[in-house]
Amino acid sequence: MSLASIVSDVPRAATPAETALTRRVDLTTLRLFVAVCDEQNLTRAAQREGIAASAVSKRMNDFELAFGVTLFKRLAKGMALTPAGEALLHHARVTLLNVEKIAVELSEYSQGVRGHVRMLANLSAIVQHLPEDLSAFFAAHELLRVDLQERPSGQVVRGIEEGAADIGICSAEADSRALEVFHYRYDNLVVVMRGDHPLADREKLLFTETLDYDHVGLHTASSIYLRSQYAAAQAGKTMRLRINVPGFDAVCRMVQANMGLGLIPDRAFEVVGAGMGLRAIPLRDGWGRRELKIVVRDAAHLSATSRLMLDYLRAIEANRVRQAG
Amino acid sequence: MSLASIVSDVPRAATPAETALTRRVDLTTLRLFVAVCDEQNLTRAAQREGIAASAVSKRMNDFELAFGVTLFKRLAKGMALTPAGEALLHHARVTLLNVEKIAVELSEYSQGVRGHVRMLANLSAIVQHLPEDLSAFFAAHELLRVDLQERPSGQVVRGIEEGAADIGICSAEADSRALEVFHYRYDNLVVVMRGDHPLADREKLLFTETLDYDHVGLHTASSIYLRSQYAAAQAGKTMRLRINVPGFDAVCRMVQANMGLGLIPDRAFEVVGAGMGLRAIPLRDGWGRRELKIVVRDAAHLSATSRLMLDYLRAIEANRVRQAG
DNA sequence: ATCGTTGTTGGAATCTTATTCCAATAATCC
DNA sequence: GGATTATTGGAATAAGATTCCAACAACGAT
Known part of the structure; x- marks a missing residue:
C-alpha cells in the first residue's frame, strides 16, 4: 500500500453522482439532525427546534433515503447514531459553524464594516509590531476587520499556501519559495x-x-x-x-x-x-x-481589502526609513 | 491595543440576532451566489445552474435584504463583488466544500463503509509503519475508512487539540500534555x-x-x-x-x-x-x-470506529512483544 | 396480561416558499 | 435610433414543507 494511497491531504473530488447528492443536503435538515443527535430523542429535538416531531422524522427519513444510508438506530426510548451518523455529525457541526461565521461577518458588514483581512502571524510579529501597526491601520481604516491567528513561522507559510488566510507574517528563515515575499520588519x-x-x-x-x-x-x-x-x-x-x-x-x-x-x-x-x-x-x-517577512499567495489576486493591508504593511518600513532620513 | 484583542483563534460566539440570521442562509442561495461570482453575470450563472435568471436575482436580493448588506455592484455588463461579497464568497466556498465532503462520505457509507477515522501523523510514522499497519487494519476491517493527513509532530498535537482529527501519531518529544497519550512504536x-x-x-x-x-x-x-x-x-x-x-x-x-x-x-x-x-x-x-506516540483528545468519547483504530494501534506493539517472547 | 406513557412514523390537508412566465428598465454598442 | 445584453418586478403556478391526526411499537408499572 503506497504512501500516496493512504495520505489524503487533498480530499478526492466528488463524482457526478455525489455532486448531485450535495443538492439533497440542506441546512435545516443538518440543524435538525444535530438537534436529534444532541437530544438522542426526536420529540425533544422537535421541541427544541419549534417544529412538529413528524416533520423532523420525515426529514431524517427523507435524508436517509436520498443517501441510501442509515443514520440512526431507532430505539424504544430514543435514537442512537450509527457510524454513518457519526461521520455526518462531524461534518454537520463544521458546516453549521461556517454558516454561523457567515452570519457573524455579514452582520458586521451591515453595521458598517467595509472589508475583512485574514492573517496568520508568528509570535515575534504579534508581540512586537502588530498591535501598534494594526492599531494605526484601524485608525486609518476603522471599518475594516482583521482575523488574526498566531502560528509558528512554518505553519504561517503552510496556512497561506493552503488558503486558510490571505496574508502571513513570519521569520525570513521560513521556507516560503511557493509564495510572494515582502519585507515587513527587522x-x-x-x-x-x-x-x-x-x-x-x-x-x-x-x-x-x-x-x-x-x-x-x-x-x-x-x-x-x-x-x-x-x-x-x-x-x-x-x-x-x-x-x-x-x-x-x-x-x-x-x-x-x-x-x-x-x-x-x-x-x-x-x-x-x-x-x-x-x-x-x-x-x-x-x-x-533578524528579518520578519510578509507572505501572500498571489498579490495580484488579493481582495481589495487584503491588498490595502498588504500595501499598508509594506509601507510601514518605507515610511520609517523616510522619517529616519 | 492588547494581544488578546487582536488574536482571534477562537471566533466569537454569534449574538442571538446573528444566530437568527443563520436561518436565512441556505445552500442553494450560496451555490447560486458562488455561480454569480464565478460568472460575474447573473444570466450566465442562471444558465449554469439551470434556473431562471429572475429566480437568481430574487434570491440575491432577498439575501441582501435579510442581512442588510450589499454583495454586488450591479454593472451594465454584469456584476462585481463588494468587500462584503468577497467575505461571503470565502465562507460560501468553504461551506460548499464541507457539503461536498458530506456527500462523498455518506456515498461511501451507502456503498458499504462502516466507519471513518480521521488521523494526523508525522512523516516517521507514515513512511515506516502506517502503510503496513493500516493495510493490516483494512484487511481486518475492510469496511472502515481512514482520512490520514501528514503533519509535523507539533501540528499533529495541535490538530488533535482543535478537533481537526480524532487520532494523532507523532514524536514522543512533542508537547501533548493536554491530550491522552499512548505508546505506538519505537x-x-x-x-x-x-x-x-x-x-x-x-x-x-x-x-x-x-x-x-x-x-x-x-x-x-x-x-x-x-x-x-x-x-x-x-x-x-x-x-x-x-x-x-x-x-x-x-x-x-x-x-x-x-x-x-x-x-x-x-x-x-x-x-x-x-x-x-x-x-x-x-x-x-x-x-x-526514539518513541512515536498516539495522541487523542478523550479516549472515552471517541466514536466506535476511532476507538477500534486506537485499540488496534495500541495492540500492535503489545502483540509484537508477545510474539518476541 | 393489561394499561399508561413515551416515542416514532404514515397519510392527508394546509401552508409557505420558490420558480416560471412575461414584461419593463437600463446601459452599451453599432 | 435600434438591437443586444443584462437585471429586476409582478403575477401566476408549482413544489416542497409543516401541521394535524392517528396508528404503531416498546417499555415499565401494576
Whole structure:
C-alpha cells in the first residue's frame, strides 16, 4: 500500500453522482439532525427546534433515503447514531459553524464594516509590531476587520499556501519559495538578564560570551531557539538550557526568577519585560538582527481589502526609513 | 491595543440576532451566489445552474435584504463583488466544500463503509509503519475508512487539540500534555552513507563520530533534525550541514549523491533507501532509539470506529512483544 | 396480561416558499 | 435610433414543507 494511497491531504473530488447528492443536503435538515443527535430523542429535538416531531422524522427519513444510508438506530426510548451518523455529525457541526461565521461577518458588514483581512502571524510579529501597526491601520481604516491567528513561522507559510488566510507574517528563515515575499520588519535580539548578572554591565555582547552561563530557551519550534542552537553549534559550544518556555513573557519571568539568560527581540522585551528590573543587552553578532517577512499567495489576486493591508504593511518600513532620513 | 484583542483563534460566539440570521442562509442561495461570482453575470450563472435568471436575482436580493448588506455592484455588463461579497464568497466556498465532503462520505457509507477515522501523523510514522499497519487494519476491517493527513509532530498535537482529527501519531518529544497519550512504536536512527565512506565498515557509531564529516539534514521542523542539533551542541561540536531536505527519500538521494551522512530511522531507510547502494549503520547513542506516540483528545468519547483504530494501534506493539517472547 | 406513557412514523390537508412566465428598465454598442 | 445584453418586478403556478391526526411499537408499572 503506497504512501500516496493512504495520505489524503487533498480530499478526492466528488463524482457526478455525489455532486448531485450535495443538492439533497440542506441546512435545516443538518440543524435538525444535530438537534436529534444532541437530544438522542426526536420529540425533544422537535421541541427544541419549534417544529412538529413528524416533520423532523420525515426529514431524517427523507435524508436517509436520498443517501441510501442509515443514520440512526431507532430505539424504544430514543435514537442512537450509527457510524454513518457519526461521520455526518462531524461534518454537520463544521458546516453549521461556517454558516454561523457567515452570519457573524455579514452582520458586521451591515453595521458598517467595509472589508475583512485574514492573517496568520508568528509570535515575534504579534508581540512586537502588530498591535501598534494594526492599531494605526484601524485608525486609518476603522471599518475594516482583521482575523488574526498566531502560528509558528512554518505553519504561517503552510496556512497561506493552503488558503486558510490571505496574508502571513513570519521569520525570513521560513521556507516560503511557493509564495510572494515582502519585507515587513527587522528586529534585534537582546540578551535579557537580571541586574545582578555578571554580564549586566556590558554595552553589547557576543552570543558566545553568554554560553558560559545558564540559559532560558523558547519553545523548540521557535526560530529564535533554532537559530541560537545553530550559532552555539557553529561555535563548537553548547547552550546550558535549564528550561524551555512558550512565550517572551515567560522567558522574562524565568530570567527574573534567576533561571538564566534569555534571548528575545528588543521590542518584545520593551513590551513584556518592562518593570521587571531586568537588563537587555544587544547582541553584537550579525544574526542578532533578524528579518520578519510578509507572505501572500498571489498579490495580484488579493481582495481589495487584503491588498490595502498588504500595501499598508509594506509601507510601514518605507515610511520609517523616510522619517529616519 | 492588547494581544488578546487582536488574536482571534477562537471566533466569537454569534449574538442571538446573528444566530437568527443563520436561518436565512441556505445552500442553494450560496451555490447560486458562488455561480454569480464565478460568472460575474447573473444570466450566465442562471444558465449554469439551470434556473431562471429572475429566480437568481430574487434570491440575491432577498439575501441582501435579510442581512442588510450589499454583495454586488450591479454593472451594465454584469456584476462585481463588494468587500462584503468577497467575505461571503470565502465562507460560501468553504461551506460548499464541507457539503461536498458530506456527500462523498455518506456515498461511501451507502456503498458499504462502516466507519471513518480521521488521523494526523508525522512523516516517521507514515513512511515506516502506517502503510503496513493500516493495510493490516483494512484487511481486518475492510469496511472502515481512514482520512490520514501528514503533519509535523507539533501540528499533529495541535490538530488533535482543535478537533481537526480524532487520532494523532507523532514524536514522543512533542508537547501533548493536554491530550491522552499512548505508546505506538519505537524506531532506531541509523547513519546512512555511501559504501565508500570512511565510516562504512563500522558496525555501530556514536553520533559524535559522525560530526567530523559532512551531513545532510532533514527540514528544520523535523524532530530528528532538532534532536541531532541538540546532541551536537551537547557534545560541544557542530554539525557540518551541507543541505536540508524535506523527506527521508530526499536524504537518501543526497547521501547517494555524495553530499554527506544522513540520519533517518532504520525502517525508513529500508522503505526508501533500498537499492541505492547505501549503508545504514545503527547509532549507539541512547537517543538513537526514539518513541512515536498516539495522541487523542478523550479516549472515552471517541466514536466506535476511532476507538477500534486506537485499540488496534495500541495492540500492535503489545502483540509484537508477545510474539518476541 | 393489561394499561399508561413515551416515542416514532404514515397519510392527508394546509401552508409557505420558490420558480416560471412575461414584461419593463437600463446601459452599451453599432 | 435600434438591437443586444443584462437585471429586476409582478403575477401566476408549482413544489416542497409543516401541521394535524392517528396508528404503531416498546417499555415499565401494576
